[in-house]
Amino acid sequence: xxxxxxxxxxxxxxxxxxxxxxxPAKAPVRAPVKAAPAPVSTLAASVARGNIVYKKVCLSCxxxxxxxxxxxxxxxxxxxxxxxxxxxxxYIVLKGMNDRVPIEDDYYSNTMAAHAxxxxxxxxxxxxxxxxxxxxxxxxxxxxxxxxxxxGGHK
Amino acid sequence: xxxxxxxxLLLLAGIGAAAQVRPDADNAGLKLPSxxxxxxxxxxxxxxxxxxVTKEGDVFVKLERMKNGGGICWLHxxxxxxxxxxxxxxxxxxxxxxxxxxxxxYASSDQEVFRYQLDAGDKVIDPSNxxxxxxxxxxxxxxxxxxxxxxxxxxxxxxxxxFSNSCQEKDRQLHSMGIxxxxxxxxxxxxxQFRADKPNQTYANxxxxxxxxxxxVGMDWNTQVNQLFVMQHGRDQLxxxxxxxxxxxxxxxxxxxxxxxxxxxxxxxxxxxxYDPFLNKKMLAPEYGGDGKKEGSKEYIDPLVAxxxxxxxxxxxxxxxxxxxxxxxxGAFIAFHGSWNRAPEPQEGFYVVFVxxxxxxxxxxxxxxxxxxxxxxEIKNPREAEHRPCxxxxxxxxxxxxxxxxxxxxYRIMYKG
Numbered sequence: 001x002x003x004x005x006x007x008x009x010x011x012x013x014x015x016x017x018x019x020x021x022x023x024p025a026k027a028p029v030r031a032p033v034k035a036a037p038a039p040v041s042t043l044a045a046s047v048a049r050g051n052i053v054y055k056k057v058c059l060s061c062x063x064x065x066x067x068x069x070x071x072x073x074x075x076x077x078x079x080x081x082x083x084x085x086x087x088x089x090x091y092i093v094l095k096g097m098n099d100r101v102p103i104e105d106d107y108y109s110n111t112m113a114a115h116a117x118x119x120x121x122x123x124x125x126x127x128x129x130x131x132x133x134x135x136x137x138x139x140x141x142x143x144x145x146x147x148x149x150x151x152g153g154h155k
Numbered sequence: 156x157x158x159x160x161x162x163x164l165l166l167l168a169g170i171g172a173a174a175q176v177r178p179d180a181d182n183a184g185l186k187l188p189s190x191x192x193x194x195x196x197x198x199x200x201x202x203x204x205x206x207x208v209t210k211e212g213d214v215f216v217k218l219e220r221m222k223n224g225g226g227i228c229w230l231h232x233x234x235x236x237x238x239x240x241x242x243x244x245x246x247x248x249x250x251x252x253x254x255x256x257x258x259x260x261y262a263s264s265d266q267e268v269f270r271y272q273l274d275a276g277d278k279v280i281d282p283s284n285x286x287x288x289x290x291x292x293x294x295x296x297x298x299x300x301x302x303x304x305x306x307x308x309x310x311x312x313x314x315x316x317x318f319s320n321s322c323q324e325k326d327r328q329l330h331s332m333g334i335x336x337x338x339x340x341x342x343x344x345x346x347x348q349f350r351a352d353k354p355n356q357t358y359a360n361x362x363x364x365x366x367x368x369x370x371x372v373g374m375d376w377n378t379q380v381n382q383l384f385v386m387q388h389g390r391d392q393l394x395x396x397x398x399x400x401x402x403x404x405x406x407x408x409x410x411x412x413x414x415x416x417x418x419x420x421x422x423x424x425x426x427x428x429x430y431d432p433f434l435n436k437k438m439l440a441p442e443y444g445g446d447g448k449k450e451g452s453k454e455y456i457d458p459l460v461a462x463x464x465x466x467x468x469x470x471x472x473x474x475x476x477x478x479x480x481x482x483x484x485x486g487a488f489i490a491f492h493g494s495w496n497r498a499p500e501p502q503e504g505f506y507v508v509f510v511x512x513x514x515x516x517x518x519x520x521x522x523x524x525x526x527x528x529x530x531x532x533e534i535k536n537p538r539e540a541e542h543r544p545c546x547x548x549x550x551x552x553x554x555x556x557x558x559x560x561x562x563x564x565x566y567r568i569m570y571k572g
Binding site for chain 1 (some may be wrong): 206224252297298299319320325326327328329331394395406495496498499535536537538561
């Protein structure tokens with residue numbers, strides 16, 4: 001519940017920031033903008049960058065709507081694999097996945113290739129995008145978190 | 156005439172008329188050539204894969220996932236209206252393949268082939284105790300479905316799909332090169348032949364009948380030329396794996412889905428080559444030094460028909476009936492499950508095509524025969540398709556049956572004239 005509230009308020013803040021950006025920026029609002037939403041605009045920017053990475057690297061298997069391909073490539077919506085433990089999710093992107101495990105009660109055949117060639121920032125961005133798209137609402141992934149998993153910190 | 160007898164005859168005639176098999180008013184949602192109609196024999200039976208119809212008109216469907224206590228669904232129509240009104244499930248395994256021959260029902264899991272003895276009326280005698288004919292087949296994530304069929308000499312053919320896209324050191328990995336020789340081919344990526352009546356056979360008892368076939372789900376025995384024909388699922392992801400050599404558009408359009416006539420010992424070239432339907436050539440796969448321009452080795456067999464890429468042919472049937480007009484006789488029907496690897500282009504397939512044949516050779520261009528399964532004019536994401544055609548079978552009256560593994564519909568296509 002608490003997490004959900006935080007995400008909701010983050011989203012609300014994003015909307016506020018976006019609408020503020022649209023408004024003519026004549027009035028001197030520097031101080032209040034600087035105070036709170038700085039990390040929020042980081043989230044929006046990360047989502048935007050992540051969208052580009054998604055289209056280039058992920059879309060061909062997981063599809064434009066994130067719904068995957070039935071029984072072949074798993075969906076990225078309505079699954080704790082995406083919205084749950086960030087380290088596990090980062091690990092899948094970096095190492096790929098070829099486990100015969102059910103994802104939300106179904107099995108998916110295709111091997112997912114490892115994407116260790118992506119930078120920490122790209123992995124963070126694309127996962128932040130996925131965790132905030134296709135009906136998902138979850139916290140951002142940071143490059144620092146990716147770095148820890150890449151260096152074998154934890155999975 | 157005796158009045159009572161007259162009314163009895165009238166009643167019987169009435170029953171006879173009511174019990175005619177007629178296409179559904181909407182042809183079960185299908186678009187068909189003029190003169191054809193379709194009805195939905197059953198719906199929501201599960202993930203309906205391959206299908207076999209008995210000489211009495213009963214239908215067996217193999218389910219990819221067990222439903223109502225069984226992985227084989229038996230459909231019976233007791234009042235003669237063409238709609239299944241009695242349904243029983245049996246068989247404690249998931250799978251794809253099903254085939255009837257010599258009073259036996261054969262069915263496959265992803266590792267095994269079983270058979271059930273049928274009685275004189277083609278009913279399964281002992282649904283709980285099938286005989287295990289083949290065991291221990293490779294099933295490793297990708298292309299695990301085992302299609303099966305028998306020839307006329309009591310040989311059983313089993314497709315064992317490659318557990319790999321293109322035999323890279325790391326499957327589907329950017330720039331990962333191919334392993335040479337490809338070790339997958341020892342136990343998969345081909346068609347294996349077993350005896351149809353010998354229990355508990357393993358690889359050691361089988362013969363690798365044909366190799367270099369990445370994944371075959373649709374296959375049939377052409378009785379006109381007494382030969383095995385198969386539809387291969389071509390490789391995926393040329394652009395994803397080698398973006399410098401192939402554009403996204405080329406990724407969607409390459410390689411062809413190929414129809415092959417198979418002789419014992421044939422090699423269709425996977426993973427070393429793929430077939431380019433625009434150049435009409437076997438091309439060297441990029442994992443093995445190709446670049447989209449270098450031709451592959453000529454030692455591999457050529458396809459008889461090259462279909463558009465990624466359409467996923469899951470059913471192949473040579474039509475031997477006489478219900479359909481003469482041009483359909485001995486021709487091939489192919490059920491295309493529909494693509495996924497054409498994104499971001501729209502997906503393709505989700506239909507049944509027809510190829511006219513004469514003496515085992517195509518005698519004309521392929522054409523879409525039955526369309527409308529997906530329920531949409533364009534499919535971007537495969538999961539949007541409402542139905543996806545998978546298995547094909549011919550009924551005793553010459554009707555063509557088609558399964559759908561999304562909602563579990565069984566269609567019956569008839570010629571009305």
